[in-house]
Amino acid sequence: MYLKSYFWPDNQNKMEVKIRKATVADMEAVYGLVCELAAYEKEPEAVTVDVGAYVEAFSQKLIDVTVADANGEIVGIALYYLTFSTWKGKCLFLEDFYVKPALRQAGIGKMLFDAYLEEAKKLGALQAKWQVLDWNQPALLFYAKYDAVIEKNWWNGKIYFNTKDTQ
Amino acid sequence: MYLKSYFWPDNQNKMEVKIRKATVADMEAVYGLVCELAAYEKEPEAVTVDVGAYVEAFSQKLIDVTVADANGEIVGIALYYLTFSTWKGKCLFLEDFYVKPALRQAGIGKMLFDAYLEEAKKLGALQAKWQVLDWNQPALLFYAKYDAVIEKNWWNGKIYFNTKDTQ
Numbered sequence: 001m002y003l004k005s006y007f008w009p010d011n012q013n014k015m016e017v018k019i020r021k022a023t024v025a026d027m028e029a030v031y032g033l034v035c036e037l038a039a040y041e042k043e044p045e046a047v048t049v050d051v052g053a054y055v056e057a058f059s060q061k062l063i064d065v066t067v068a069d070a071n072g073e074i075v076g077i078a079l080y081y082l083t084f085s086t087w088k089g090k091c092l093f094l095e096d097f098y099v100k101p102a103l104r105q106a107g108i109g110k111m112l113f114d115a116y117l118e119e120a121k122k123l124g125a126l127q128a129k130w131q132v133l134d135w136n137q138p139a140l141l142f143y144a145k146y147d148a149v150i151e152k153n154w155w156n157g158k159i160y161f162n163t164k165d166t167q
Numbered sequence: 168m169y170l171k172s173y174f175w176p177d178n179q180n181k182m183e184v185k186i187r188k189a190t191v192a193d194m195e196a197v198y199g200l201v202c203e204l205a206a207y208e209k210e211p212e213a214v215t216v217d218v219g220a221y222v223e224a225f226s227q228k229l230i231d232v233t234v235a236d237a238n239g240e241i242v243g244i245a246l247y248y249l250t251f252s253t254w255k256g257k258c259l260f261l262e263d264f265y266v267k268p269a270l271r272q273a274g275i276g277k278m279l280f281d282a283y284l285e286e287a288k289k290l291g292a293l294q295a296k297w298q299v300l301d302w303n304q305p306a307l308l309f310y311a312k313y314d315a316v317i318e319k320n321w322w323n324g325k326i327y328f329n330t331k332d333t334q
Contacts, residue, residue, distance in 0.1 A: 034253045049256035049293070063251045083248055084230045086201045086263045088327070089216035096253045117326065126216070126329045131321045149325040153302070156318040157310050159295045160255070161288055 022065035029074035092120035094130035189232035196241035259287035261297035
């Protein structure tokens with residue numbers, strides 16, 4: 001259903017982007033994209049887990065992932081898990097949502113997000129929920145197209161048990 | 168381990184408060200406290216799920232709850248579930264944390280929160296995470312005692328699939 005072909009990025013080679021559920025074999029690539037983003041944000045040391053944690057969480061069904069697969073290369077991810085709101089019930093929380101910068105503005109993010117919303121409904125969730133950085137205007141504009149509610153009055157509290165983690 | 172006796176609230180009858188894991192039979196009382204809080208916040212209609220959703224989520228191990236049991240009455244709750252940070256790994260998220268207003272300032276909240284942190288470590292989580300309203304000074308002071316990190320730069324995005332839900 002979510003399948004698009006592009007002549008791209010060099011306008012010569014045809015690239016086919018397929019949106020599909022990840023398998024455990026994709027965890028290495030998923031982890032790679034997360035590390036790439038952290039490095040881009042100049043926080044490579046903030047990633048303190050290794051790919052083994054992803055494989056474990058995926059195998060235990062704690063997380064699930066939808067990927068954008070471009071001719072066999074993972075170029076985008078939507079990583080999510082079920083949560084529960086005491087007011088609204090079952091919820092699918094989008095923990096990470098990323099498309100490689102070079103491949104943006106081509107609708108891959110929209111395909112991934114739509115697939116995530118479909119998955120949420122399929123799982124019987126009553127809401128989809130995520131977080132966005134307050135300065136991230138492109139992301140806020142993207143979510144506005146979905147008429148998403150944006151709440152600005154909650155802060156995140158955290159306690160790290162791993163002494164390596166400070167942020 | 169978390170067991171305290173109080174002469175309270177009338178200084179005559181001894182009340183014993185026990186912190187323990189909830190059973191499915193407690194879900195009615197847990198739901199009751201959530202509704203009480205929503206009514207207190209003048210948003211009783213915001214709770215659009217019924218107790219059945221709690222029983223289902225608890226039975227499916229999507230959520231777990233630690234309760235403060237005062238002579239058989241549930242007077243406080245910590246409701247949480249496992250999540251996953253792509254940077255930090257497994258996390259125990261505290262979705263709801265409430266002590267009946269009449270029984271506050273007696274350390275019940277601290278006992279519940281400590282039990283929640285212990286549970287997080289026991290489950291192999293590398294962090295504890297929750298949200299707090301930006302105006303909630305008593306809660307912020309409470310978390311400051313734990314040297315919690317408070318992040319102020321994330322907004323919550325939400326899409327409701329249930330048309331009854333608007334906030």
